Amino acid sequence: MVEPKLRHRVLIVEDEDNIALALDYVLTREGYAHERIANGAEAVPKIRDSAPDLVLLDVMLPEVSGYEICQTVRMDPALKDVKILMMTARGSTMERRKGLAxxxxxxxxxxxxxxxxxxxxxxxxDTGAGGEAAGADGDA
Structure with a gap:
């Protein structure tokens, strides 16, 4: 019998309960293992601890911003394979460029x-380890 493929692990870093519920709904339906934290200060230690495959990261968080968290994760070679999807209510082109930068x-x-x-x-x-996701969404 063939073993099912390992489920991806996702960490939700989101302080708004209603948004977190929507994220939980989508991730549960897709079959991803996931957990949530609501405070920016807890994010980097949790990411280092659990090494998720993907972090759904709100930009505006209590104590530490999503931008700071993203930058810290990217400066840590041990976390190079962690994917980060940033989310914000301020979805301007400038915000997007800053997050991607x-x-x-x-x-x-x-x-x-x-x-x-x-x-x-x-x-x-689905990009896989070492795959390039950047540019797939049409960089401007």
Missing amino acids: LGADGFIAKPFELKELRDEVRRLL
Whole structure:
């Protein structure tokens, strides 16, 4: 009998409960193992501890911003394979460029359609280890 493929692990870093519930819904339906934290200060230690495949990272968080978290993760060679999808209600081109410049693999504006989120998560997780996700969403 063939073993099912290992489930991807996702860490949700989101302080708004209603957004976190929507993320939980999508990830559960897709079969991803996931957990959530709501405080930016807890994010980097949790990422180092659990080494998730993907971090869904809100930009505006209590204590430490998503941008700072993204930059810290990208400066740590041990976390080079962790994918980061940033999320923000301020989805301007400038915000997007800043997130991608700091090393995010994707950027999604809130409110998002569940299908859009699902497709972006699949794109990042199905890239595979060492695959290049950057540019797939049309860099400007």
